[in-house]
Amino acid sequence: xxxxxxxxxxxxxxxxxxxxxxxxxxxxxxxxxxxxxxxxxxxxxxxxxxxxxxxxxxxxxxxxxxxxxxxxxxxxxxxxxxxxxxxxxxxxxxxxxxxxxxxxxxxxxxxxxxxxxxxxxxxxxxxxxxxxxxxxxxxxxxxxxxxxxxxxxxxxxxxxxxxxxxxxxxxxxxxxxxxxxxxxxxxxxxxxxxxxxxxxxxxxxxxxxxxxxxxxxxxxxxxxxxxxxxxxxxxxxxxxxxxxxxxxxxxxx
Numbered sequence: 001x002x003x004x005x006x007x008x009x010x011x012x013x014x015x016x017x018x019x020x021x022x023x024x025x026x027x028x029x030x031x032x033x034x035x036x037x038x039x040x041x042x043x044x045x046x047x048x049x050x051x052x053x054x055x056x057x058x059x060x061x062x063x064x065x066x067x068x069x070x071x072x073x074x075x076x077x078x079x080x081x082x083x084x085x086x087x088x089x090x091x092x093x094x095x096x097x098x099x100x101x102x103x104x105x106x107x108x109x110x111x112x113x114x115x116x117x118x119x120x121x122x123x124x125x126x127x128x129x130x131x132x133x134x135x136x137x138x139x140x141x142x143x144x145x146x147x148x149x150x151x152x153x154x155x156x157x158x159x160x161x162x163x164x165x166x167x168x169x170x171x172x173x174x175x176x177x178x179x180x181x182x183x184x185x186x187x188x189x190x191x192x193x194x195x196x197x198x199x200x201x202x203x204x205x206x207x208x209x210x211x212x213x214x215x216x217x218x219x220x221x222x223x224x225x226x227x228x229x230x231x232x233x234x235x236x237x238x239x240x241x242x243x244x245x246x247x248x249x250x251x252x253x
Contacts, residue, residue: 017041018061025050034080037061044091046074056080064089069096076102082129084108092116092138101126112136121146134158141165149174158182160205167206168192176200184208184229193217200224207231214238 014035022041043065092114116138140162164186188209211233
């Protein structure tokens with residue numbers, strides 16, 4: 001599927017192509033297009049040519065396709081998409097570094113119910129105004145230490161219902177605004193702590209994992225909890241002073 005909308009319909013502002021059989025998309029040089037729906041097609045790949053000319057696009061719907069890979073700079077120059085981008089119920093297996101570079105004003109990103117196994121360094125680089133991100137219900141086993149680099153305005157991160165086994169507090173190195181972190185229902189057996197001081201997380205959901213032991217320095221990095229959930233783990237041993245530095249816990253399940 002390829003179309004030069006500027007030549008065919010130069011004043012077109014909205015187009016709905018949902019529920020078709022489109023397998024490939026390359027839409028260039030559309031001066032006025034603001035809304036584009038490609039929901040429920042058969043698109044398998046996004047790359048830097050997919051939306052290259054859509055500089056005025058403010059809403060894009062690509063849910064429920066068969067997208068397996070998103071290459072670097074696939075959303076380059078889509079600076080007017082602000083509210084939300086959903087990449088749910090695809091067949092998404094791999095994200096390149098800089099996949100989302102260009103969506104600099106996006107605030108809400110959902111990549112749920114896919115097959116992602118790893119998030120590589122700089123995957124979300126460029127999303128400097130992102131506030132909410134959900135990777136719920138993928139098959140994630142590993143997050144590289146700079147997977148969330150540049151997300152300095154992110155406040156809410158959901159990694160629930162994946163297969164992550166190790167949780168490292170180094171993941172928060174660039175997440176200076178994060179206050180809600182959900183990583184329940186994974187397979188976490190071990191929490192890798194660091195010297196990183198995290199003063200802003202208020203809600204931490206670690207329920208439904210496989211933790212059986214907490215070290216005394218478990219929460220040394222965290223100082224501002226209002227809610228901590230450790231329910232449905234396999235805890236049998238908690239060292240003394242594990243919670244000694246917490247001043248604001250309201251509820252510990």
